[in-house]
Amino acid sequence: MLVDERLWALFKRHWRYTLTYWSVFFSFGLCIAFLGPTILDLRCQTQSTLQQITWVFFSQQFFLLLGSTLGGLFKRTLSSSLSVLCCCTLIISLVFAIIPLCHHVVLLSVALALTGTAMGLIDTIANQQLVKLYQKDSAVFLQALHFFIGLGALVSPLVADPFLAEDSCVLNGNWTTNSSSSSPDLQHLRNTMAGKGTVPHNISHYPLHTEGIITTKVSFAFWIMALINLPIPLAVFILMYHERLLPCFSPSPPLLSRDSLSSTTTTASEKSEQGHGVTFACFNPEKLRGRPPSFFLLHFLGGAILFITDGIIGSYAGFVYTYAVSPPLSMGYKTAGCLDSVFWASITAGRLAFIYLSYRYTATRLLVFSLVGVILVQCMILLLYYSQVFIFIGTCLLGLCISSVFPCLLAYTEDILNYKGCATTVLVTSAGTGEMVMQVAVGSVIHSQGSYTFLLSGVIASFIGFSLFLFLLYVQRIHRNCQPESPKDIDMTEKPMSGDQ
Structure with a gap:
């Protein structure tokens, strides 16, 4: 079906x-x-x-x-x-x-x-x-x-x-x-x-x-x-x-x-947590004392990955026009002005496509596919930096690949942490911070070193983001082993799927 x-x-x-x-x-x-x-x-x-x-x-x-x-x-x-x-x-x-x-x-x-x-x-x-x-x-x-x-x-x-x-x-x-x-x-x-x-x-x-x-x-x-x-x-x-x-x-x-x-099903302990008088109960110091280090590391790594990936989105949307009108591409104003629209349209189309893909495949597989795709696309844009045609193709492919990272990583991280709700705030705030900070950083580098550094910055950030994700997978295994044996602690990252994977 x-x-x-x-x-x-x-x-x-x-x-x-x-x-x-x-x-x-x-x-x-x-x-x-x-x-x-x-x-x-x-x-x-x-x-x-x-x-x-x-x-x-x-x-x-x-x-x-x-x-x-x-x-x-x-x-x-x-x-x-x-x-x-x-x-x-x-x-x-x-x-x-x-x-x-x-x-x-x-x-x-x-x-x-x-x-x-x-x-x-x-x-x-x-x-x-x-x-x-x-x-x-x-x-x-x-x-x-x-x-x-x-x-x-x-x-x-x-x-x-x-x-x-x-x-x-x-x-x-x-x-x-x-x-x-x-x-x-x-x-x-x-x-x-x-x-x-x-x-x-x-x-x-x-x-x-x-x-x-x-x-x-x-x-x-x-x-x-x-x-x-x-x-x-x-x-x-x-x-x-x-x-x-x-x-x-x-x-x-x-x-x-x-x-x-x-x-x-909501467990009795969760119900008592939800009824607790603390405004943000899962970050209550009393409740954090017994947490293993992996709990905090998972929040940090998830936020760091989205800091990078949303930073890539913000900096690419912000400076792809500046790169396109500069040598060696030297595109016309009207043609280069379409790149930003192509990028956002491809992100929108990608999220529409990933609605179905998220049903068919696990968040882990989709994240690996997306992050590796971001690296490959940005490397190809870097190698073919002189091609006006490929800047449009690469912009479209980059938008498709990076579009699903935020929702997939949010679902995956909350899944690991049993839906306590804290991860959402950390991830959303980290993503917004990365979007703002990386635009300023990339803009400063372009201003001082030239437009080619725009592509180089994207490639470096992509490799850092994927490396952080691999570390997240490792920490997730450690965190799962630290949890007490209970039905709630069964690994939920590989949710049952109908259909071949």
């Missing part, structure tokens, strides 16, 4: 929650991709310099990390998690609506800090709850969850594109003398800044005006995205009402008391 009956039965049992978590990740994806294409129009709207407007990148990314960390500090009850998700998705719609009213760069930075915090909370909580919901079967549903990030990231640039200014969106008295030469430079600058979170190193030579008549129409794009996103908090609210998680609306007890949301 194309779909396993047991998985289908689990999905039918939890479809409301699953679709809710998937939809909030679509909201997350909308926020990821809108800033790069619209940044020049937002510069005009705020009448700020390029150096000033690039601070909004930092504002969003820093508060995304903060939100990811805060997401792990909430009590992992369903009612509190859904309440936070409802508030976060509503905040995203409200911020989209008020961004056109932010006519100063400080106000815009504050608005994007709010979206960053909301994104971080969504990232941690939705991953946590989906893992808690499906446990050993979560890999398939996590792949679908992260597919919706890519879907949202594809939608927002498409919405924004018709409203972006084709020339300077701030007109002043000597506009007629500069208009003829501004369009190519603006197109080049827009592509340079379109990578997620990318801040160009040398942008002072672009003579863009800050005073004059503002002609941008980007406000309509943000209002449209606010309307697209608005049904999502409404859907979360309806789910809470349906499940009687809003005591002010229904005096009846929650439906959860009659129907457990776990796909596996």
Whole structure:
């Protein structure tokens, strides 16, 4: 059969929650991709310099990390998690609506800090709850969850594109003398800044005006995205009402008391842990005293691998255009500008394909395939650095290979640690940190050593990531041997599969 009956039965049992978590990740994806294409129009709207407007990148990314960390500090009850998700998705719609009213760069930075915090909370909580919901079967549903990030990231640039200014969106008295030469430079600058979170190193030579008549129409794009996103908090609210998680609306007890949301049996010790008064019980110092060193090492290694792989994604998306327009490729602005879109589209397609592959194969095999594929593809791009054709082929293959690493590793690590929930927070925060730090590091190396080091950095990072994964497999074996003999401690990394492997 194309779909396993047991998985289908689990999905039918939890479809409301699953679709809710998937939809909030679509909201997350909308926020990821809108800033790069619209940044020049937002510069005009705020009448700020390029150096000033690039601070909004930092504002969003820093508060995304903060939100990811805060997401792990909430009590992992369903009612509190859904309440936070409802508030976060509503905040995203409200911020989209008020961004056109932010006519100063400080106000815009504050608005994007709010979206960053909301994104971080969504990232941690939705991953946590989906893992808690499906446990050993979560890999398939996590792949679908992260597919919706890519879907949202594809939608927002498409919405924004018709409203972006084709020339300077701030007109002043000597506009007629500069208009003829501004369009190519603006197109080049827009592509340079379109990578997620990318801040160009040398942008002072672009003579863009800050005073004059503002002609941008980007406000309509943000209002449209606010309307697209608005049904999502409404859907979360309806789910809470349906499940009687809003005591002010229904005096009846929650439906959860009659129907457990776990796909596996919860032991008595786990129940006592869930009812513990500590906000983040699995990181309670009292509970950590008896843990073997392998427990902490597994968290560290999982976070380190995602630090590397999400860092590769962020740096590649941020600097592939810069590499393509530099020698020896020297591609045209418009052609090179397609590379970033090809990369994100291939990541989205890869996550869609891995939904089925996660059902057929174990997380271990998929991670080995993905990480080895990332190494081989980046080595081929490095060897064929002079080929304009292969940079497109390599970009597509890299996106397909690296797309599944985060959801697979999250499911695999939580599986090893018996779904305590702590790993999700560590992995999500590490991934976001790596994405930000590696972009800065790779950008600095490119600026000082030349564009070729962009490819070399990716290859080195890929080998480090795979080496860390091999070490993770070794530590997992040690950790399994350290556990007491009980049904709960049976190795769950090789889950039973229907079909040949």
